[in-house]
Amino acid sequence: MSTEAQPGTVTIEQVDAAATYPLRARVLRQGRPVEITGDDAPYTLHLAARTSDGEVVGVVRFHPRDCPWREAEAAWQLRGMATDPRVRGLGAGRALVAEGLSRVVALGGDLVWCDARAAAVGFYERIGFATVTEAYDLPPVGPHRGMLIELPIR
Numbered sequence: 461m462s463t464e465a466q467p468g469t470v471t472i473e474q475v476d477a478a479a480t481y482p483l484r485a486r487v488l489r490q491g492r493p494v495e496i497t498g499d500d501a502p503y504t505l506h507l508a509a510r511t512s513d514g515e516v517v518g519v520v521r522f523h524p525r526d527c528p529w530r531e532a533e534a535a536w537q538l539r540g541m542a543t544d545p546r547v548r549g550l551g552a553g554r555a556l557v558a559e560g561l562s563r564v565v566a567l568g569g570d571l572v573w574c575d576a577r578a579a580a581v582g583f584y585e586r587i588g589f590a591t592v593t594e595a596y597d598l599p600p601v602g603p604h605r606g607m608l609i610e611l612p613i614r
């Protein structure tokens with residue numbers, strides 16, 4: 461299944477973890493191992509945004525994990541969110557998260573949460589997440605805020 465982010469821009473599709481690694485390495489994890497624990501776990505969902513010529517310009521992953529800040533029946537964590545600087549502001553990030561949220565709902569999830577980098581808090585707010593913590597430090601990256609979105613129960 462695929463979803464158009466904006467006509468003629470990117471297509472969102474499910475991919476193997478390895479397909480997300482080059483962009484994850486460039487944008488998020490300079491100098492750190494590119495793998496995140498659980499990347500190959502059976503329920504981990506990896507999505508990529510591709511241009512019409514097949515280039516991966518956005519990535520994200522979702523996996524089941526209890527939320528530290530709110531009770532939920534079936535919480536999932538969002539991690540590894542990145543878009544290529546050349547496509548920022550064009551909707552690829554929103555399309556990736558929207559597709560992920562709809563798949564999480566289909567899998568019975570009722571909440572998605574993340575440790576949001578301070579510079580990305582505005583992005584998550586813009587797409588419907590709420591900020592639920594003060595700032596906390598996650599070395600080596602720096603300040604983060606806890607954010608979440610509650611999902612309709614299917």
Ligand SMILES: CC(C)(COP(=O)(O)OP(=O)(O)OC[C@H]1O[C@@H](n2cnc3c(N)ncnc32)[C@H](O)[C@@H]1OP(=O)(O)O)[C@@H](O)C(=O)NCCC(=O)NCCS
Binds near residue numbers: 543547553554587
């Ligand atoms: C954060 C990031 C994923 C956003 O991706 P993107 O492709 O630019 O997102 P979109 O174009 O879909 O943006 C959706 C909306 O959020 C806004 N937005 C995007 N980034 C924003 C930011 N950092 N602060 C405030 N608003 C932002 C966009 O302007 C757009 O607004 P609109 O509704 O008026 O159109 C991207 O900037 C990125 O990869 N940053 C570096 C890595 C990072 O911080 N990842 C998150 C780790 S927690």
